[in-house]
Amino acid sequence: MDPMLATLTADYFSHPDWIFERKFDGERCISFRDGNRTRLRTRNNKPLDSTYPEIFDALGALAADNFVLDGEIVAFEGTATSFSRLQERLQIRDREEAERSPVRVYYYIFDLMYLEGYDICSLPLRTRKSLLEDVVVFEDPLRRSAHRDGAGLECYREACRKGWEGVIAKRAGSRYLHKRSQDWLKFKCTNEQEFVIGGYSEPQGSRTGFGALLLGYYEEGRLRYAGKVGTGFDDRTLDALYRELTRRERSDPPFGDDTGSMKGVHFVDPDLVCEVGFTEWTGDGKLRHPRFLGLRTDKDAHEVVRERPA
DNA sequence: TTCCGACAGTGGGGTCGCAAT
DNA sequence: ATTGCGACCCCACTATCGGAA
Numbered sequence: 001m002d003p004m005l006a007t008l009t010a011d012y013f014s015h016p017d018w019i020f021e022r023k024f025d026g027e028r029c030i031s032f033r034d035g036n037r038t039r040l041r042t043r044n045n046k047p048l049d050s051t052y053p054e055i056f057d058a059l060g061a062l063a064a065d066n067f068v069l070d071g072e073i074v075a076f077e078g079t080a081t082s083f084s085r086l087q088e089r090l091q092i093r094d095r096e097e098a099e100r101s102p103v104r105v106y107y108y109i110f111d112l113m114y115l116e117g118y119d120i121c122s123l124p125l126r127t128r129k130s131l132l133e134d135v136v137v138f139e140d141p142l143r144r145s146a147h148r149d150g151a152g153l154e155c156y157r158e159a160c161r162k163g164w165e166g167v168i169a170k171r172a173g174s175r176y177l178h179k180r181s182q183d184w185l186k187f188k189c190t191n192e193q194e195f196v197i198g199g200y201s202e203p204q205g206s207r208t209g210f211g212a213l214l215l216g217y218y219e220e221g222r223l224r225y226a227g228k229v230g231t232g233f234d235d236r237t238l239d240a241l242y243r244e245l246t247r248r249e250r251s252d253p254p255f256g257d258d259t260g261s262m263k264g265v266h267f268v269d270p271d272l273v274c275e276v277g278f279t280e281w282t283g284d285g286k287l288r289h290p291r292f293l294g295l296r297t298d299k300d301a302h303e304v305v306r307e308r309p310a
Numbered sequence: 311t312t313c314c315g316a317c318a319g320t321g322g323g324g325t326c327g328c329a330a331t
Numbered sequence: 332a333t334t335g336c337g338a339c340c341c342c343a344c345t346a347t348c349g350g351a352a
Contacts, residue, residue, distance in 0.1 A: 230321030
């Protein structure tokens with residue numbers, strides 16, 4: 001029962017044949033109800049029954065007793081969903097321990113795949129969403145994933161303004177496919193900024209040159225370590241960058257933080273600047289989902305500081 | 311012929327549990 | 332007691348290959 005996955009795009013649009021939903025930053029959950037039996041599963045079919053007992057119980061208490069749902073389990077930090085907060089719950093495998101957890105979770109349900117023994121994946125999305133309304137009573141912790149028709153650009157702007165992760169665009173007439181599809185698209189609110197390159201890690205496996213770049217930014221005259229970026233370069237860029245790095249090699253870390261104990265890394269004079277895209281800063285001051293976008297030759301390394309949203 | 315989808319492989323942060331040190 | 336490692340969650344991205352268009 002593979003879930004349908006969305007394709008990332010930077011090509012944002014509005015269109016009457018599409019609907020737009022908030023992108024929730026949590027854990028994907030497929031839920032099954034067959035009579036008295038309820039099951040919660042991750043995207044990779046791992047059991048979640050004891051991880052989220054309140055959701056398990058809420059689904060078991062519904063009058064409808066034969067369905068398969070798709071949705072996202074989330075925790076909140078303010079008005080935005082917070083994956084880092086959810087992580088305090090993610091790994092719990094014991095029902096009692098989960099019940100003691102202070103992390104409140106909600107199941108945002110956005111699709112219905114089976115109903116009364118029938119596979120309804122080939123029905124249009126709008127029809128499935130309509131049937132979903134008859135199956136689920138939306139009371140916490142079960143929540144409706146609200147959608148808007150057509151207004152993709154407005155949705156996207158609003159989502160980013162609110163600090164949300166982005167928007168999922170779905171073709172309104174599409175069927176449910178058990179794989180990644182272009183009928184669902186991710187409009188992600190992006191963060192990007194320059195970082196100083198202060199070192200690199202050694203490559204693993206078939207990788208050549210280096211594994212990842214060690215990134216930093218200046219704060220009060222010191223170079224602060226901000227994590228690594230290890231994807232986004234093609235082979236040619238990788239080779240060219242590696243040559244630049246080896247010419248700047250030095251033995252001591254340029255970072256003010258405690259990076260001296262890191263294993264398998266090399267340090268360099270911190271005068272190269274690169275642009276990096278990422279989803280957010282972690283609580284630990286590192287980049288989440290970082291990818292290399294390119295070198296910046298027009299920026300002096302000492303001008304690189306952490307940019308904060310206005 | 312060209313393009314697209316699927317897969318493997320490499321890279322990231324974070325958490326937890328268990329084995330090795 | 333500390334460290335390292337794999338298994339999970341969340342990913343992004345490149346290279347490659349075979350079949351669709």
